[in-house]
Structures are given as structure tokens and as C-alpha cells.
Amino acid sequence: MYVQNANLPDRKPVTVPGLRAMKAQGQRITMLTAYDASFAWQLEAAGIDVALVGDSLGMVVQGHASTLPVTLDQMVYHTAAVARGLSATLLVADLPFMADRDVAHVLAAGARLVGEAGAAMVKIEGAAAHVLEGIAALTARAMPVCAHLGLTPQSVHRFGGFRIQGREQAAADQLVTDALAVQAAGAQLLVMEGVPVELGRRVTAAVEIPVIGIGAGPHCDGQVLVLHDMLGVTPGKRPKFSKDFLAGRDSVAAAIRAYADDVRSGAFPAPEHCFN
Ligand SMILES: Nc1nc(=O)c2c([nH]1)NC[C@@H]1CN(c3ccc(C(=O)N[C@@H](CCC(=O)O)C(=O)O)cc3)CN21
Ligand SMILES: CC(C)C(=O)C(=O)O
Numbered sequence: 001m002y003v004q005n006a007n008l009p010d011r012k013p014v015t016v017p018g019l020r021a022m023k024a025q026g027q028r029i030t031m032l033t034a035y036d037a038s039f040a041w042q043l044e045a046a047g048i049d050v051a052l053v054g055d056s057l058g059m060v061v062q063g064h065a066s067t068l069p070v071t072l073d074q075m076v077y078h079t080a081a082v083a084r085g086l087s088a089t090l091l092v093a094d095l096p097f098m099a100d101r102d103v104a105h106v107l108a109a110g111a112r113l114v115g116e117a118g119a120a121m122v123k124i125e126g127a128a129a130h131v132l133e134g135i136a137a138l139t140a141r142a143m144p145v146c147a148h149l150g151l152t153p154q155s156v157h158r159f160g161g162f163r164i165q166g167r168e169q170a171a172a173d174q175l176v177t178d179a180l181a182v183q184a185a186g187a188q189l190l191v192m193e194g195v196p197v198e199l200g201r202r203v204t205a206a207v208e209i210p211v212i213g214i215g216a217g218p219h220c221d222g223q224v225l226v227l228h229d230m231l232g233v234t235p236g237k238r239p240k241f242s243k244d245f246l247a248g249r250d251s252v253a254a255a256i257r258a259y260a261d262d263v264r265s266g267a268f269p270a271p272e273h274c275f276n
């Protein structure tokens with residue numbers, strides 16, 4: 001913790017093996033995005049388990065229409081800022097678009113996000129052959145990997161928009177196969193985004209690693225939201241799966257605590273935040 005004069009809450013550090021134990025014990029995992037030290041500290045103080053420096057910063061911080069313009073330098077800058085606001089919260093950073101172009105780039109990006117900026121884990125989208133290779137290469141160098149499947153925003157042009165994935169049987173079966181493949185490659189956490197409730201349930205049951213859902217239904221081992229969505233400050237339309245937790249509350253701290261409570265109790269996501 002770098003922030004001066006901070007009143008540190010007494011928390012046990014969240015670790016990668018600790019998340020696996022939470023899945024085994026049926027304790028739901030809470031995760032939110034953060035992009036700067038001040039909001040990172042709000043997550044820390046509220047007892048959120050995992051902070052994600054998402055490339056969604058390209059949309060909610062920079063104002064772009066997609067995550068594609070975000071650069072590795074920008075991810076390193078934001079990850080380092082978030083790291084200074086955290087102590088016990090596990091820090092995950094997204095690999096930006098095209099940082100997965102080959103294993104050398106994946107490792108160079110991982111080294112910057114983990115070694116220079118202070119992430120404990122790096123997140124990489126998809127399960128293509130070159131991505132599986134990247135997951136294995138990072139894992140072999142002791143940089144734990146969070147996989148990301150389903151509505152992977154870096155594939156927005158392939159999908160033709162931010163569309164729910166895995167609605168057809170063949171696509172759903174392929175997503176289960178992909179989840180097993182990223183786990184076999186070494187991934188220790190999996191974000192499932194924008195899939196029907198039943199597929200979120202299937203994937204969560206199929207893998208041993210914890211599955212964190214966003215628009216993937218209530219059966220995942222944990223939930224993640226974009227911070228700006230859950231504070232109701234996203235410019236324009238929020239995704240249907242998000243919820244404004246600041247509405248009716250009087251502080252950012254209260255909103256984040258309510259989110260954590262609702263994820264842990266299973267009250268969030270409700271049916272109106274889910275896809276069938
Ligand atoms: N503010 C924000 N929140 C996010 O959750 C988020 C980002 N930005 N940027 C990166 C990606 C993009 N995401 C998005 C963005 C929009 C929808 C969306 O509008 N979905 C439609 C459903 C479309 C369908 O039914 O196929 C919706 O109504 O929610 C979904 C995911 C998720 N991530
Ligand atoms: C929405 C989450 C999972 C993400 O990847 C991001 O914020 O960039």
C-alpha cells in the first residue's frame with residue numbers, strides 16, 4: 001500500500017490458490033474493475049477479492065467505442081496506479097488487443113504487467129491455438145493466467161457487435177471444450193462473459209478453476225462488473241447484465257459494499273441481469 005496515511009483494513013491477502021479454495025468451499029468471489037489508485041482503495045476498503053484493470057478502460061475512461069485502441073503502455077500505467085491503491089486485493093491486468101500476436105509478445109507484455117506494474121495475474125481472451133500457447137508460456141514463467149471466454153470484447157468485429165455468445169448448441173459445446181482447454185493450458189481463473197445462464201452453469205461445473213461471470217448467470221463461482229456500470233456513471237447505455245448499485249445509496253463505499261454483499265448472498269445477478 002503506497003497511499004499515504006491510509007487507514008488500512010485488516011484483511012488477509014487474496015491469492016490464486018485462495019480463490020480455488022473459495023470455489024471448493026462454495027464461497028462466491030467478488031471482482032470489480034479499477035483504473036486508478038483512488039477507486040482501487042475503495043475496492044480494498046470494501047473487501048472486494050479481485051481487482052481487474054480491464055481494457056474496458058478504453059471505453060469508460062478514454063471514451064472509445066471498443067477496447068481495441070488500448071495500448072500496452074496504457075495498461076501498464078493504469079495497472080501501476082491501481083497497484084498503489086491495493087494491499088490485500090488480488091490484482092489482475094488485461095492483455096490488450098494484439099499483445100497475444102505471438103508468444104514473445106505475450107511474455108513481454110506479462111513481464112511488464114506483472115514485473116513492472118505489479119499485477120499478480122494477467123488475463124487473456126479466447127482459446128485459439130496461439131492463446132493456449134500464450135497461457136502455457138506465462139504459466140511456465142510463474143505469471144498466473146486468467147482466461148476470458150464467451151463475449152470476448154476484443155473479437156467485437158468478428159461477432160458483429162457485443163452479442164451474447166453460446167446460444168446455439170454447437171457454440172455452447174465449443175465453449176465448454178474451450179474452458180477445458182484453457183484450464184489444461186494452465187489458466188487458474190476463468191472469466192465467462194455474455195452467455196446464457198445454463199451455459200454459465202455448465203462451464204462452472206465442468207472446470208476445477210473458479211469461474212467469474214459477467215452476464216453469465218448466477219451459477220458462476222463469482223461475479224465481475226465494470227466499476228463505472230455499477231456506480232451508474234457509464235456514458236450512454238449500460239449492458240443489461242450490469243446494475244447501478246449507487247442508486248438509492250449515498251456513497252461509492254456503500255455501493256461497493258452492497259455489490260459485495262449481493263454477490264456473496266446470490267442476490268446479484270437477478271433474472272433481469274441474465275440471458276436465456
Ligand atoms: N461499460 C462497459 N461495461 C462492460 O461490461 C463492458 C465494457 N464497458 N466494455 C468492454 C466490454 C463490452 N461489453 C459489453 C457491451 C455491451 C453489451 C450489450 O449491449 N449487450 C446487449 C445484449 C446483446 C444481445 O442480446 O446479444 C445488452 O442488452 O446488454 C454487452 C457487453 C462488456 N464490457
Ligand atoms: C468486463 C471485464 C471482464 C473485462 O475484461 C474488462 O473490464 O476489460
Ligand SMILES: [Mg+2]
Pocket residue numbers: 054055056067094153
Ligand atoms: Mg477486458
